[in-house]
Amino acid sequence: MIYRREIDGLRAAAVMPVILFHAGFSLFSGGFIGVDVFFVISGFLITSIILEEMRNRTFSLAAFFERRARRILPALFLVVLCCLPFAWLWVMPEEFRAFSDSLIATSLSGANFLFWFKSGYFAPEAGEVPLLHIWSLAVEEQYYMFFPLLVIFMWKRKPSWLFAVLVTIALASLAYSEWASRVFPSANFYFLPSRAWEFLAGSIGSAMQLKGQKRGSDPLSLLGFGMIAFSVFYFDETSPIPSTLALLPVVGAVLVLLYARPGTWVAALLSTRALTMIGQISYSAYLWHQPLFAFARIRSIDPPPLSVMGVLTCVSLVIAYVSWRFVEQPFRRHERRLLPSTRSLVASVSLVLAAFIAFGIYGHDTRGVPWRLPAPIKEFMASNDWSKTCLLEGASGWDAMPIKGCVFNGNHPQTYAIFGDSLASSLTPALAERLDSMNIGLQQITHSFCAPVADVSMVSHQARDCGAFNAAAIDYLIRSRVKTVFLAASWKIFFEQSRYMFKGEEVATSDVGQRLRDAFDRTVGESTSAGIRVVIIYPHPRGDTEIAAKVAKLMHKGTPAPTITIAQDEFLKQSAPSYTYLDDPEDTHVLRVDPAKIFCGMETGRCDLAREGKTFIFDKVHFTPAGAEAVADEIMVTLGRDHMADTNGMAALSSE
Incomplete structure (x- = not known):
């Protein structure tokens, strides 16, 4: 040639x-x-x-x-x-x-x-x-x-x-x-x-x-x-x-x-x-x-x-x-x-x-x-990894609910549930520990890439089973004796997709705004109508790099207790699309937990992703044990304000 x-x-x-x-x-x-x-x-x-x-x-x-x-x-x-x-x-x-x-x-x-x-x-x-x-x-x-x-x-x-x-x-x-x-x-x-x-x-x-x-x-x-x-x-x-x-x-x-x-x-x-x-x-x-x-x-x-x-x-x-x-x-x-x-x-x-x-x-x-890796870095990464226990993937493991091996402190007379994706999984151990001290068990119902929204899923390959998983989970919760459910997910990722699957039909973002809102409202409404108190865990600040890895790099370079922050205005901009949907349900049996109260405000205008060596976010999404404990503490404060329950387990809402 x-x-x-x-x-x-x-x-x-x-x-x-x-x-x-x-x-x-x-x-x-x-x-x-x-x-x-x-x-x-x-x-x-x-x-x-x-x-x-x-x-x-x-x-x-x-x-x-x-x-x-x-x-x-x-x-x-x-x-x-x-x-x-x-x-x-x-x-x-x-x-x-x-x-x-x-x-x-x-x-x-x-x-x-x-x-x-x-x-x-x-x-x-x-x-x-x-x-x-x-x-x-x-x-x-x-x-x-x-x-x-x-x-x-x-x-x-x-x-x-x-x-x-x-x-x-x-x-x-x-x-x-x-x-x-x-x-x-x-x-x-x-x-x-x-x-x-x-x-x-x-x-x-x-x-x-x-x-x-x-x-x-x-x-x-x-x-x-x-x-x-x-x-x-x-x-x-x-x-x-x-x-x-x-x-x-x-x-x-x-x-x-x-x-x-x-x-x-x-x-x-x-x-x-x-x-x-x-x-x-x-x-x-x-x-x-x-x-x-x-x-x-x-x-x-x-x-x-x-x-x-x-x-x-x-x-x-x-x-x-x-x-x-x-x-x-x-x-x-x-x-x-x-x-x-x-x-x-x-x-x-x-x-x-x-x-x-x-x-x-x-x-x-x-x-x-x-x-x-050097021993201090290796120990730091191991101790700050997020929990993947009971995090399901694919179409197996949830044929029967409660999911086998995923009920923590099940000997207690009352059991709550956490429902969501891998972010919910990272939160579960700390929340289960707090509830255990109050004689309350916790069921974990989590699946990778599956935000807890009825009939909707992302289009990625990993989310292909989310529609069936969410339907099974919601059906189980409505029929169960669970009277409080925590909805936790990587909301920013979920609510900012370019395309979604609605009951098996793929739809572009331009056509889904109201449908997404209706689906989330329906998810919450079905739960509260069944007498379940819903606790929505709001978005947390996110970085543009892997946070634990970034802290580890700084430690490796000689900074013993790094602090990683983002501007609070940037966090609010990150979260604004999610807030539009999460703020929508007006049912009286809905509580909201905002991690911004934990991570933002130490200094005016900033949100901390790691504070003086204590890392709250492992990668860009999942809570480290320290981050999960901080959010779990805020959840307990919110539940405490709600006076925790009447004799039927239904929240007796305060005027706050």
Whole structure:
């Protein structure tokens, strides 16, 4: 295949927006579409190579996969190897366990599945995941597994139909991505069926080129480049990508590939020395930038300023050049290349992958290898972890209620219940201890990602069972002898979703405001109508980093008793959307507990997340034992004001 400098320039135009987007430069709000452009380029080049070799009767599937391995794996292995010591030294146990999981997934070409299951690409914590960007490499590897087989199959039977088959599959994939962007947006972002049409767009362009389309066009190439640029600067995290909206950068990339020929303005721009050099190192640059950014964020006490991220952007390009020059090239060149035989390559790759997988399993099974940390840090993290006891996940464990083993102090004549998600789980031990001293038991009814709201759930994979769980829990509480129930959840996360599931139907945020309010009111109303006193636990202040880890980092740097705060105005801004819903129920049998009374006000205008070494929040959501005890004490004060109960267990409300 003839080398085209402008394609390397297009690679540079794709990789730099991705890097700058990940660095946090808001101007490049749609920089992530550089990945879509890469998919088009990949489809174009791979198809061009395969079709040319098929026509020359030189194509070999084994040789194809060997070329792909030499292209992808050496630089990837180097990046992963370089990540290991920094993760070992700097990453806290829970995050190290997640890193270990990503190591396994990367080795098995399944990183996209892991990151779909674990977290969203645009989630705040995603910036601290060193291997998050490998999801796109996994999608590309999965495409390489299937596409050559399709071409071989069609070439042997009906080569004249290949173009029509590519177009048909691409249209089906595009239609699927448009549908999935509305129904399963997270899975849509990460999975090959939704992305296949982007690769195939490049394949279709390649087929058009082989049929004779080799003439340049200034208007069409400028249009294509403008479509890509528009997407980079005007798309943002809320843009449903991939979907028909992604036609803008994808068709733009195809137009550039087809019509930015020598002699056109776009080809002249993309063929400049700077862009072609960045294009040549673009794969290494893509691999290196995310670990650099992630470890900078992990190591920093506060989010690094843009000036630091700008310097790291330049550093990533320098390291990428070194990686390209001394790792990529030696494995790919035809003469005097490293591991020249296929057998030596396969053996070496297998050995490295086995080592990565074994290390990943070790990190997972040991829950992040906590012993690698200094003893004071290890003890601090262990003593401040949040309680996951009786926190259910998936569709099992709640077939019968009360949930087996989740009734604390059950020998007491009266039992309350706590109902909610993982935040409620983190609060349970301290609340159970306080109630035990008053001869009251506590039932824990908690499920990950399930806010206690009837008929509503988030759309994430982890929340798929929340509708059934909440229905079973509410039905049980109404029929039970429980006369006080605490509703606790990560309200900020729940009430700020972009989409929700209402009785199995996915609905966009713009349509759910009143429906959410009605659902929460109905949840509270059904309980109080059954004679149950409802205690709503309001939102607590949240940080923008892992709080216990931040305290541990400060302790490790010599600050013995750190205090971590946020501005009270920021907390009020965080909580305002949740308050809109939580303030709504006006039933007289509803009590409210506001953690702001505990965490805010020590000094005017601030809220404490950790105070003089005592940490209240473990990550960004869950209470540490100290935080849970403080909230439980405030709950007991609120119950005390309510005079605790009449002879039927129903609250006798005071005038306060």
